[in-house]
Amino acid sequence: AFKAAVLIQQWYRRYVARLEMRRRCTWRIFQSIEYACEQDQIKLHNFFSYLMDHFTPSSSKERDFISRMFVSGESFKEAELERYCDYESMEVPDSYTGPRLSFPLLPDHATALLEAFKQKQQLHARYVLNLLHETRKHLKQLPNISHVSTCYSEEVTVCGDLHGQLDDLFLIFYKNGLPSPSKSYVFNGDFVDRGKQSLEILIVLFTFLLIYPKEVHLNRGNHEDHMVNLRYGFAKEVMQKYKVHGKKILKMIQNVFCWLPLATLIDQKVLVIHGGISDTTDLDMLEKIQRNKFISVLRGKKRKESNRNVEIQEINGESKVEADPAGNEAAPSLSPQPRPAQAPSMANRLEFSRWVRQTVQEQIEWCRRLVDISESEEEELTYSSVVSLTDLDGPCWTRQEEWKQASNILWSDPMPQEGCRVNTVRGGGCYFGPDVTGKILEKYNLQFLIRSHECKQEGYEFCHNRKVLTIFSASNYYEIGSNRGAYVKLGPDLVPHFVQYQANKTAHTLTMTQRQGFPVALISRVEESAFRALREKLFAHTSALISAFKAYDKDNSGRITLSNWATAVESVLHLGLPWRMLRPQLVRSTADGMLEYKSWLDDLAMEQRSQEHIQSSLLEVIYRNRSNLETIFRIIDRDHSGLISFEEFHQTWKLFSSHMNIELTDDSINDLVRSIDFNKDGNIDFNEFLEAFRLVKQSQ
Numbered sequence: 001a002f003k004a005a006v007l008i009q010q011w012y013r014r015y016v017a018r019l020e021m022r023r024r025c026t027w028r029i030f031q032s033i034e035y036a037c038e039q040d041q042i043k044l045h046n047f048f049s050y051l052m053d054h055f056t057p058s059s060s061k062e063r064d065f066i067s068r069m070f071v072s073g074e075s076f077k078e079a080e081l082e083r084y085c086d087y088e089s090m091e092v093p094d095s096y097t098g099p100r101l102s103f104p105l106l107p108d109h110a111t112a113l114l115e116a117f118k119q120k121q122q123l124h125a126r127y128v129l130n131l132l133h134e135t136r137k138h139l140k141q142l143p144n145i146s147h148v149s150t151c152y153s154e155e156v157t158v159c160g161d162l163h164g165q166l167d168d169l170f171l172i173f174y175k176n177g178l179p180s181p182s183k184s185y186v187f188n189g190d191f192v193d194r195g196k197q198s199l200e201i202l203i204v205l206f207t208f209l210l211i212y213p214k215e216v217h218l219n220r221g222n223h224e225d226h227m228v229n230l231r232y233g234f235a236k237e238v239m240q241k242y243k244v245h246g247k248k249i250l251k252m253i254q255n256v257f258c259w260l261p262l263a264t265l266i267d268q269k270v271l272v273i274h275g276g277i278s279d280t281t282d283l284d285m286l287e288k289i290q291r292n293k294f295i296s297v298l299r300g301k302k303r304k305e306s307n308r309n310v311e312i313q314e315i316n317g318e319s320k321v322e323a324d325p326a327g328n329e330a331a332p333s334l335s336p337q338p339r340p341a342q343a344p345s346m347a348n349r350l351e352f353s354r355w356v357r358q359t360v361q362e363q364i365e366w367c368r369r370l371v372d373i374s375e376s377e378e379e380e381l382t383y384s385s386v387v388s389l390t391d392l393d394g395p396c397w398t399r400q401e402e403w404k405q406a407s408n409i410l411w412s413d414p415m416p417q418e419g420c421r422v423n424t425v426r427g428g429g430c431y432f433g434p435d436v437t438g439k440i441l442e443k444y445n446l447q448f449l450i451r452s453h454e455c456k457q458e459g460y461e462f463c464h465n466r467k468v469l470t471i472f473s474a475s476n477y478y479e480i481g482s483n484r485g486a487y488v489k490l491g492p493d494l495v496p497h498f499v500q501y502q503a504n505k506t507a508h509t510l511t512m513t514q515r516q517g518f519p520v521a522l523i524s525r526v527e528e529s530a531f532r533a534l535r536e537k538l539f540a541h542t543s544a545l546i547s548a549f550k551a552y553d554k555d556n557s558g559r560i561t562l563s564n565w566a567t568a569v570e571s572v573l574h575l576g577l578p579w580r581m582l583r584p585q586l587v588r589s590t591a592d593g594m595l596e597y598k599s600w601l602d603d604l605a606m607e608q609r610s611q612e613h614i615q616s617s618l619l620e621v622i623y624r625n626r627s628n629l630e631t632i633f634r635i636i637d638r639d640h641s642g643l644i645s646f647e648e649f650h651q652t653w654k655l656f657s658s659h660m661n662i663e664l665t666d667d668s669i670n671d672l673v674r675s676i677d678f679n680k681d682g683n684i685d686f687n688e689f690l691e692a693f694r695l696v697k698q699s700q
Contacts, residue, residue: 022527025581027457029530030478032575033537034455035425041231042298042427044631081255085248087129101127103134103210110178110207117166117200125245128203132252135206138213139259144287146217146264148184150492156184156266159487160452160471161221164195164234167503168474168485169204175499176487179208179216186264188452188471189221189274189410193232195474199241202253220260220291221274222410222428222453227296230634239640247640258292262409269447269494276412276451276468277440278430279420282405289402297406298428413454414468425576434464441467447494459486459500475502479529531585537573538586539604544572549597558598565595633689643683649673 092100098121099112113123148156157176162168177183187205192198209216222228229235238253239246263286264272271283411429418433437449448467455477461470475485484500491497538545548568552560560568565587566579583589587600636644636652653669674680678688 021581023457025578026527026530027482028577029534029575029582030482031455032577033533034478036573036575039425039427041228041631046298081251082133085129085133085252087126087133090124090126090129090245092124092126096124097121098123099127100124101131101207103130105134105207105210107178107180107211110204110211113204113207114170114173117197117204118170122241123203125242125249128199128242128249129245129252131203131206131210132249132256134210136252136256136259138210139256139261140292142259142261144262144289144291145283146186146219146261147268148186148217148264148266150184150267150490150494152184152214154182155489155491156186157487157489158186158188158266158272158450158471160188160473160485161190161455162187162195162201163190163223163474163477164192164198164201164237165474165476165503166195166197166200166204168501169201171485171501171503172473172487175501176489179212181212181215184215184217186217186219186266186272188264188272188450189219189260190223190452191218191221192234193223193229196237198234198237199249206256217264218260219264219272219274220257220262220410222297224257224260225296225298226254226257227298231631235634235640239642250640254295255292258295260291262286262291262406266490267492267494268445270450270490271444271446272450273409274451275410275429275453276408276414277432277436277449278404278408278412279432279436279439280404281408281440283444285402286405286409289405291406293399294403294406297403297410411453414451414463414470416463434467437464437467450488455483456486457483459484460488460498469496476504479526480504482526482529527585534577534582535586535604537575538569541572542601542605545569545597546601548572553597559590559594559596562589562593562595565597629689630686633686641683643685644689645683646670646673646677649676649684 099109099116101109101123116123150156157172159172179185185208191201191205195201205216205218209218223232223234226235235250238250242249262273263283266272408429411423411426413423413426413429413431414437415431415433417431418435420430420432420436423429423431440446441448448469450469450471452471452473454470454472455474456470456472459472459475462468463470469488471486471488472483473485473487475483477483481502481504484502486498486500489497489499545568548571549560549565550556552564552568562580562583566583569579570577583595587595587597589595633644634640636648638648650666650669650673653672673684676684676688
C-alpha cells in the first residue's frame with residue numbers, strides 16, 4: 001500500500017509539474033509576442049519621427065500638414081477646439097432611446113449609463129462630447145500627482161489595466177460596490193485599446209469622476225496616447241461607433257488624455273503609477289511639469305526643445321547671441337530679438353512671475369517666427385503652470401528631461417536584478433531593480449509602490465521584497481482562461497487585500513474543476529491559442545528562417561539538429577522563448593533526432609493558406625507586416641475617415657521620397673496615387689492599400 005501510494009504520488013507530481021511547465025511556456029509565448037508588437041510600434045513611430053526631423057518642407061502648408069500628421073494630430077487653440085467640438089449645435093432626435101445626460105451629473109446618470117451599456121445601447125454623440133468637455137475642464141484643475149487619504153473613506157480600491165473589457169469593470173463594481181463618498185477608487189491607466197468597449201469604459205469612468213471628484217482618481221497609462229491608439233484599436237473603435245462625429249470625439253479624447261494625472265499618492269505612503277520608476281525619477285519634477293504638452297509620450301519633440309532653451313536662458317538672465325544673418329535666409333525679414341525689460345525685485349514674487357511670463361512669451365513668439373513654426377494651443381493658467389511659475393527658485397528642466405520622467409513613469413517594468421537599464425523588450429521606458437526601488441522609497445518616505453502595465457496570471461504579483469505590487473484588472477487578457485483579473489483594497493493600515501475574478505462565464509465554469517489554480521481543459525485551450533499565434537509568427541518569417549537554417553545545413557539536406565534549429569529560430573524571431581521545450585508542439589523529429597525544416601515550413605504554409613487563399617510568399621509578407629501597414633494607413637489617414645485622400649497620400653510620399661533621395665514630380669505622384677485608387681472614387685481605402693502592396697510584391 002505504501003509503495004502504491006508513493007508511486008501514485010510520483011505520477012501526480014510529474015503530471016502537475018508538466019502542467020505547470022506547459023502553463024509557463026504558454027504565458028511566455030503570449031507575453032513575448034505582445035512585447036514584440038509594442039516594440040514594433042515604437043520603432044515605427046521613431047521612423048516617422050526621424051523622417052519628420054530630417055524633412056525640409058517646401059511651404060508652410062506642407063510643413064503644417066506633415067506636423068499634424070506625425071507629431072500630435074491637428075493642433076487647436078483653446079477657442080478653436082471648443083468650436084470644432086461644439087456639442088450644443090447637435091440635436092438629439094426624438095427617436096433616440098438611449099440615456100440622456102444633464103450637467104452637473106448625478107448618481108442616477110451613472111446608474112442609467114451602466115444599465116444602458118449592459119443592454120448594448122450607445123450614448124448619443126452630443127452627450128459624449130459634452131461629457132468629454134466637462135471632464136477636460138475638471139482634469140485641467142488637478143495636479144500631476146493626485147493625493148488620496150483613507151481618513152475620509154474606510155478604504156481605497158486600486159484597479160489596474162482594463163483594456164476595453166467592460167465586463168471586468170461591471171464585475172468590479174458588482175463585487176466591490178459603485179464609487180461613492182465612502183468608496184474611493186484609483187484606476188491606474190490603460191482603460192482603452194485591445195478590448196471592444198474602450199469608449200464605454202471611458203464614459204463610465206469620466207461620469208463617476210465628475211460625480212465624485214474627491215473619491216474617483218484616474219492615472220494616465222501608456223495606452224492613453226494618440227499614437228498607440230492608432231495601432232491597438234481604440235481609434236478604429238470610435239470611428240466605427242460614431243461614423244458622423246467620430247473625428248470630433250477622437251480629437252477631444254486625445255486632449256483629455258494629455259490632461260490625466262501621472263500618479264496618485266495614498267496617505268503620502270503608497271505611490272500609484274502605471275508603469276514604474278527609474279534611477280532618475282524625481283517626484284518634485286513630476287509634480288511641476290506641464291503634462292498636457294505630451295500628447296504622445298513615445299518620443300520627445302526636438303523642435304520644441306529650442307523654445308524650452310530660450311525659456312531657461314531668459315529665466316537665468318542669459319541672452320542668446322543672434323544668428324548671423326548671412327547664414328539664415330529668413331533673418332533679414334525678421335524683427336530683432338526682443339530685449340527683456342528690467343526685472344523687478346524678487347521680493348515681490350507675483351510681480352516677478354508676471355515679468356517672467358511676459359518675457360518668456362515674447363521670446364517664444366520670436367523663436368516661432370525665426371523657425372517659422374505656427375503657434376500651438378494657447379497656454380492657460382492651469383494647476384501645473386501655476387506651480388511652475390510660483391516655484392522660480394527651483395531648477396529649470398529641459399523638455400527632454402521632462403519627457404523622460406513621463407516616459408519612464410508610463411512604460412517601465414521591474415526586474416529582479418540590481419540597477420536600471422533601457423527596456424529593450426518593450427522598446428520604451430526602462431527596467432528598474434530592487435536597489436532603485438529602495439532608493440526612491442527611502443528618498444520620499446514611501447512604504448511601497450503599486451503599478452500595473454503587465455498582465456499577471458493571478459491578477460497581481462509582488463516583487464522587490466514586496467515593495468512593488470503589480471495589479472492587473474483585465475481577466476482573460478490573452479485568451480479565455482489565460483489569467484485572472486484582480487483589484488487591491490487598502491485601509492488605514494495600508495495592508496493590501498486582494499480580490500480575484502474571471503469575468504467570462506465559460507472560464508468560470510471550467511475553473512470548478514481546477515487543480516493547482518489552473519484547470520487542464522483551460523490550459524489546453526489557452527495553449528492551443530498561444531501556439532496558433534506562434535505558428536503565425538513563424539510563418540511570417542519563413543524567408544529569414546530558411547536562410548538561417550541553410551547556414552547550418554551545408555549539404556542542403558533539408559535537415560538540421562535540434563540545437564541548431566533552436567538557435568536559428570531565436571536568431572530570427574528574438575522572442576527569448578525556450579525553443580527546445582516548445583519543439584514537440586511545433587515540429588516533428590526523425591528517428592535519428594534530426595529536424596526536417598523544409599517539410600515543416602511547407603506545413604506551416606499549408607496551414608495558413610487554408611485560411612487565406614493567397615500566394616504563400618505574399619501571404620508571409622502580409623502576415624509579417626499587416627499591423628505595421630494598418631498603423632501606417634491610420635497615420636496617413638489624418639482625419640480618421642477610413643480613407644486616404646489624394647492630398648494626404650501626396651504629402652506623405654513627399655516625405656518618403658525626401659528620405660530615400662528620390663526625385664519625383666507632382667505629376668508622377670498623382671499618377672501613382674491614381675493607379676492605387678482601383679475603384680476611381682478619389683480616395684484609397686485599406687483594401688486598395690493592401691492590394692497595391694500585393695501587386696508590388698508579385699512584380700518583384
